Amino acid sequence: MLLARYFRPGQHVLDPFAGSGTTLVQALESGLDATGVDVAAFNCLLMEVKTRTYNPFILEQDLRSAHARIGETTGERPSAYVRRWYAPQAARELIGFRALVDDYEHADVLRVVLARAARSARRTTHFDLDFPRDPQLEPYWCHKHRRECRPVDTAAQFLRRYTLDTLARLKAFARVRARGCTASVIHGDVREVALGRFAGVLTSPPYPGLIDYHEQHRYAYELLALDDRRELEVGAAAAGTSRAALAAYSDGIVAALINAKESVARSAPFVIVVNDRRDLYPEILERAGLRLEQRLRRHVNRRTGRRAGEFFEDVLIAR
Ligand SMILES: C[S@@+](CC[C@H](N)C(=O)[O-])C[C@H]1O[C@@H](n2cnc3c(N)ncnc32)[C@H](O)[C@@H]1O
Structure with missing residues (x-):
């Protein structure tokens, strides 16, 4: 597992695009603390509920x-x-x-x-x-x-x-879950929220033209009257994949990585899981002041939904 390869138990990992909280859950299982940021209120609710400790x-x-x-x-x-x-x-x-x-x-x-x-x-x-x-x-x-x-x-x-x-x-x-480990959830735009101190980053960022994360759970926003901040989503599918949309996407990810970088030590690992079919990440990482150290390709099998099937994703290791 990626966390075990790049982090040690007791460390605190940041996921700046935390989604439904896979990183947080795996961190708690592996003896790490974790903080997840997401702009989508429903994802934050899911993360809170999945990672809280209960009586x-x-x-x-x-x-x-x-x-x-x-x-x-x-x-x-x-x-x-x-x-x-x-x-x-x-x-x-x-x-x-x-x-x-x-x-x-x-x-x-x-x-x-x-x-x-x-x-x-x-x-x-x-x-x-x-x-x-x-x-x-x-x-x-x-x-x-x-x-x-x-x-x-x-x-x-x-x-x-x-x-x-x-x-x-x-x-x-x-x-x-490991005893004594905790997760925190921050609901906000990761390009500008205040973050704490972390040992490194593990994330799978949004990718342009794929998913509108608020729209995907529209029923939850409607029924639970959740705060809708869709205009702050980086790379929302609704924005399309025009040249301007791709440029705005890259700017957004660069800003997010720079904000995250300020909350970690100099050589801290950034583990980024993304299917970068447009080859945007070499330049994004460079603009964010990160050095790409390794690019691993891994095979994923999706189990459900219309987009079920096989595909690949890259694991980018940068510092
Ligand atoms: C690929 S998903 C993360 C998937 C995650 N690994 C999981 O297990 O569910 C990307 C996430 O980035 C979030 N996101 C998009 N723009 C954001 C922003 N400006 N600030 C914080 N989160 C954002 C989306 O809401 C979405 O949940």
């Missing part, structure tokens, strides 16, 4: 109690987004669950459960859960299951499943 009794009590209340509804009228993307019963169940979240100490865990259920309960096809354009209202031929499938009309089954699954995952992680 297992209160966690279990909260989730079991919320589980027993799934199906409670309120008279609240759904927003236009919710009416468009959810069947009426699913909308009632999701909004009912949202109303009970704040009754619990571990409200954030329940918010993640709500988001996971909301993702599955959208009126989409099974094969396009990542970036559906329009709701799927009629039965359809499903490429994934090779039969006719119909859009879901209730959310309670997903709320139940993800309440128990999230509880199981948090308990499993509590068993494998």
Whole structure:
């Protein structure tokens, strides 16, 4: 694993584009402290929930109690987004669950459960859960299951499943994380947020034209009323891949790396995982004052989603 190769237990690693928190989770498993920065509020919520230490009794009590209340509804009228993307019963169940979240100490865990259920309960096809354009209202031929499938009309089954699954995952992680190690999450634009002191950086930065990270979890922003800062995303797909967009992307990554560089010692490692098909990184690193030491190519197998399949990514080691 990359962390073990470049860091020692007890050190503190920074991930400036931390996403859903893979680096943070692996750091905690490997005996490191970690700080993750992300501009997307939903990713920060996920990271917080995945890496916090819990009192297992209160966690279990909260989730079991919320589980027993799934199906409670309120008279609240759904927003236009919710009416468009959810069947009426699913909308009632999701909004009912949202109303009970704040009754619990571990409200954030329940918010993640709500988001996971909301993702599955959208009126989409099974094969396009990542970036559906329009709701799927009629039965359809499903490429994934090779039969006719119909859009879901209730959310309670997903709320139940993800309440128990999230509880199981948090308990499993509590068993494998190293004692005494902690993770911090900073919600902000990494080009300018204040950072602490770190032994080095491990990150997989966004890449131009690939993903809009806020849009990817639009349902969560809508249902949880999260702070939307999409205009601060570096390399957002919506910005395209014109020459100007690529230049803005490079400027953004350079600014982020310079900010990170100021928070580490001189020869600290920067481990950057990216499929740099446009060969932007040699120049980005140079502009950020980093020296590319090694470029490793590794093979990745993606398991889910439409973009499933094999591809390669580079691991760039710079200092
Ligand atoms: C490739 S993803 C990181 C994936 C991560 N390794 C994971 O396990 O989920 C890149 C992340 O950079 C974030 N990002 C984009 N612009 C940013 C900015 N200006 N400041 C901080 N984070 C930003 C996106 O929100 C996204 O979560």
